[in-house]
Amino acid sequence: MVKILGLGPGHEDYIIPKVIKELEKSDYIFGFERAISSLKFLNSINDERFKRVKGLKEIIEFLNENKEKRISIVASGDPTFYGITNYICKNYEGEVSIVPGISSFQYLTCRVNKTWNDAFVGSMHGREENFIEVVKENKLSIWLTDKKNTPSELSKRLIENSIECTIYVGENLSYEDENITIGSPREICEKDYGDLSVIIIER
Numbered sequence: 001m002v003k004i005l006g007l008g009p010g011h012e013d014y015i016i017p018k019v020i021k022e023l024e025k026s027d028y029i030f031g032f033e034r035a036i037s038s039l040k041f042l043n044s045i046n047d048e049r050f051k052r053v054k055g056l057k058e059i060i061e062f063l064n065e066n067k068e069k070r071i072s073i074v075a076s077g078d079p080t081f082y083g084i085t086n087y088i089c090k091n092y093e094g095e096v097s098i099v100p101g102i103s104s105f106q107y108l109t110c111r112v113n114k115t116w117n118d119a120f121v122g123s124m125h126g127r128e129e130n131f132i133e134v135v136k137e138n139k140l141s142i143w144l145t146d147k148k149n150t151p152s153e154l155s156k157r158l159i160e161n162s163i164e165c166t167i168y169v170g171e172n173l174s175y176e177d178e179n180i181t182i183g184s185p186r187e188i189c190e191k192d193y194g195d196l197s198v199i200i201i202e203r
Helices: 017-025 032-039 056-065 085-091 104-111 130-136 149-159
Strands: 002-006 029-030 050-052 071-073 094-101 120-123 140-144 166-172 180-184 198-202
Touching: 002 017, 002 166, 017 094, 029 032, 029 056, 029 085, 029 180, 032 050, 032 071, 032 094, 056 071, 056 085, 085 094, 104 140, 104 198, 120 130, 130 140, 130 149, 149 198
Parallel strands: 002 071, 002 094, 029 050, 029 071, 120 140
Antiparallel strands: 140 198, 166 180, 166 198
């Protein structure tokens, strides 16, 4: 069986004990560099078990050739929220078990004391959504961003559409250099932010 393990927002304090137990039982642990590097505190695991990859296709090839092995795939945040789960389940021929992680947007809502009961939660990370329409239709919307759809660029779209709101930007969440910025679209658009920021838009 293959395990997909969510690592939470990044810092080791937010990795749940169940994930660590599964990692310690694994023959191999696959993940992108950012995810693997967050596990360096695990002295109980030999470094040879870690397999750093640049694409999901190479993971699938290894999985299909080594079904007798205990293999874990680690992913930042919650792997079922715009994560690797869909790809793995569609392309791997065997059984998959998932252990959740704390998503970056959950972490940010807690840090700024906002409930997300009625919020729209979406992603602009490598995707295009009906951003303006969604913001207009929801008092609270939460978004993952990327290099193209940055908090600054999204703020400019809000200004162009005369949308008044408060924006919360979370960068490097849970790490020592974590930064949370709160401001209007005009204030947010004047700054640069990390590639994988999370934003909350409150109208």
